[in-house]
Amino acid sequence: MERGLLVSLVILVCSSRGVSLTIITQDPGSVTGTEEGEVTVPCSVTGGPAGQVRWYRDTGSGRQYLYSAAPPPNERNDPRVSVVHQNHATDLSIRIVNLILSDSGMYYCEKYGGIDVTLIARGSGSRLSVQALPPLIITQDPDSVTGTEEGEVTVRCTLSTVGPPGPVRWYRDTGSGRQYLYSPSPPPPNERNDPRVSQVHQHHATDFSIRIVNLTLSDSGMYYCEKYGGFVETLIARGSGTRLSVRGEEAPCSSNLFLVSVFLLVKLALLAAINAFLFVLLKLEQRRLKRVDAE
Known part of the structure; x- marks a missing residue:
C-alpha cells in the first residue's frame, strides 16, 4: 500500500513539473567521405531523461549497431568509430576513420532511457556516401x-x-x-x-x-x-x-685520340718542313762553293 502511494506521488510530481521532450538533431544533408579517409556524422541531443545514445546504420533487416559509450548486450563498437567530443552533454557526433565503400548508408542517432533501456527518440538520419579512391599509379x-x-x-x-x-x-x-x-x-x-x-x-x-x-x-x-x-x-x-x-671505368674517349693524332701529324709535318728547308740550304751552299772553285 505504501509502495503504491509512493509510485503515485512520483507520477504526480512528474506531471506537475512537466516532462521535457528529447530532441535529436541530425544534419538532413548528406555527408561525403573518401575511401581510406575519415568523416564526421553530426548529432545533438537535448532534453529528456538520462540514458544512453546509440548509433545505428540503416533500418529493417539491414540495421547494424555501430557505436555507444555503453554497448548493448552481445554487441561491440566498431573500432573505427569514436565520439568527437568526449563527455559532452549534448553533442554526440561521431568520427569514422578508414572508410570503406560499404560504409555508405543512413546513420541514425538514437536516445534510450529507463531501467529497461527503452527507445525515447531517434534522429532523422544522415546519409553517408563514400567515394572510391582513384587508382594509384x-x-x-x-x-x-x-x-x-x-x-x-x-x-x-x-x-x-x-x-x-x-x-x-x-x-x-x-x-x-x-x-x-x-x-x-x-x-x-x-x-x-x-x-x-x-x-x-x-x-x-x-x-x-x-x-x-x-x-x-x-x-x-x-x-x-x-x-x-x-x-x-x-x-x-x-x-x-x-x-x-x-x-666499367671509361677508357680515353675518341675525341682525345683524335687530338693526339692531329698533334702527331702536325709534328711530323713540321719536321718534314724543317728537313726540306735544311735540304734547300744545303743545295744552295753547294752551288755557292762550286762557283767559288770555278773562279
Missing part, C-alpha cells in the same frame, strides 16, 4: 638510366596519390632473382636496406626516388618501385620498372 621515368662503376645514379619513382597507409619498397629484378633493396619505412621481416641507397627527398608524400652510390657492375638490372597497404601489407601498385646499366 606509380610512374618511373625515364625507363632506363646509366651509371659508372664507383659512381652514383638516381632512379625515379612518383605516386599519383598518397594512397592508403602502407610502405613503398624498392626491389631489383623479378622471379627467382628478385632482391629487396630499400624502403623509407621499416624493412619487411628478415630484410635490411642496402646502405648505399637513400631517398632523394626525405619524408616526401609522393616522390620516392632513390639515389644509389658506389655503383658496382652487379647493380645492373631492372628496378621496381612498389606500394603496399593494409594490415597484411598487400601489394597495391607496381611501377613499370627502370633499367639500370652500370659501365
Whole structure:
C-alpha cells in the first residue's frame, strides 16, 4: 500500500513539473567521405531523461549497431568509430576513420532511457556516401638510366596519390632473382636496406626516388618501385620498372685520340718542313762553293 502511494506521488510530481521532450538533431544533408579517409556524422541531443545514445546504420533487416559509450548486450563498437567530443552533454557526433565503400548508408542517432533501456527518440538520419579512391599509379621515368662503376645514379619513382597507409619498397629484378633493396619505412621481416641507397627527398608524400652510390657492375638490372597497404601489407601498385646499366671505368674517349693524332701529324709535318728547308740550304751552299772553285 505504501509502495503504491509512493509510485503515485512520483507520477504526480512528474506531471506537475512537466516532462521535457528529447530532441535529436541530425544534419538532413548528406555527408561525403573518401575511401581510406575519415568523416564526421553530426548529432545533438537535448532534453529528456538520462540514458544512453546509440548509433545505428540503416533500418529493417539491414540495421547494424555501430557505436555507444555503453554497448548493448552481445554487441561491440566498431573500432573505427569514436565520439568527437568526449563527455559532452549534448553533442554526440561521431568520427569514422578508414572508410570503406560499404560504409555508405543512413546513420541514425538514437536516445534510450529507463531501467529497461527503452527507445525515447531517434534522429532523422544522415546519409553517408563514400567515394572510391582513384587508382594509384606509380610512374618511373625515364625507363632506363646509366651509371659508372664507383659512381652514383638516381632512379625515379612518383605516386599519383598518397594512397592508403602502407610502405613503398624498392626491389631489383623479378622471379627467382628478385632482391629487396630499400624502403623509407621499416624493412619487411628478415630484410635490411642496402646502405648505399637513400631517398632523394626525405619524408616526401609522393616522390620516392632513390639515389644509389658506389655503383658496382652487379647493380645492373631492372628496378621496381612498389606500394603496399593494409594490415597484411598487400601489394597495391607496381611501377613499370627502370633499367639500370652500370659501365666499367671509361677508357680515353675518341675525341682525345683524335687530338693526339692531329698533334702527331702536325709534328711530323713540321719536321718534314724543317728537313726540306735544311735540304734547300744545303743545295744552295753547294752551288755557292762550286762557283767559288770555278773562279
